[in-house]
């Protein structure tokens with residue numbers, strides 16, 4: 001575990017997403033959502049972002065995605081400043097936002113269709129991704145025929161269909177019941193490891209944040225800053241039962257203490 005914030009330059013070669021003095025002010029300047037945030041995310045790592053409501057977690061994700069621009073500082077991805085949406089980054093939200101009139105397979109194919117005409121190879125890939133998320137038998141089902149958890153799986157497959165190697169997940173399973181959420185978290189860990197993605201995951205849940213992550217970024221309340229980076233040195237694969245271990249509980253206490261302190 002670290003008490004110091006990692007300076008992005010110290011491991012620059014390994015860093016695929018970095019922020020330097022990132023600030024974001026909304027409206028007439030009265031809402032300072034982020035102030036002077038510094039962070040660096042290592043290639044292939046899983047980073048969870050936790051912090052009090054309104055501390056700027058979603059804002060940070062939207063800045064990395066290029067959906068919004070910083071008011072100060074810069075976000076860099078693969079060494080170049082983010083100036084708008086890019087192909088190597090894909091984002092997923094709490095709501096699956098599937099098109100009701102398209103099958104699961106056709107929803108997964110949507111990013112490919114937006115980019116051009118899907119080939120048979122694209123369709124095969126979409127089918128493989130549906131299998132990867134455990135929905136091989138539901139490729140021709142419509143969203144209304146799928147449970148909330150299954151719809152989020154389709155959204156996850158659609159996210160992976162983009163081919164992006166940086167995944168931004170904003171409370172993707174936040175609206176699901178705890179049992180489904182735990183199952184999907186376990187599968188998410190397996191899937192991102194399999195595709196080798198770098199993942200930034202926003203959650204309100206401290207245990208979930210630690211269970212999934214290599215590092216937890218703990219944010220301060222508004223104006224948001226990265227107050228502390230907690231390294232999660234727990235072996236993988238991680239069974240759900242790891243959450244009752246002393247090492248896990250020590251990490252929970254560390255994050256809680258930091259949140260209390262900030």
Ligand SMILES: Nc1ncnc2c1ncn2[C@@H]1O[C@H](COP(=O)(O)OP(=O)(O)OP(=O)(O)O)[C@@H](O)[C@H]1O
Nearest residue numbers: 026027031033052053054055056057058059060222
């Ligand atoms: N488009 C916007 N216009 C004005 N203010 C905004 C906008 N987007 C976010 N904010 C404000 O910026 C601050 C940070 O919002 P953000 O959604 O990033 O927080 P969060 O940590 O993700 O919150 P939560 O955990 O409740 O989802 C909040 O005070 C919010 O009201």
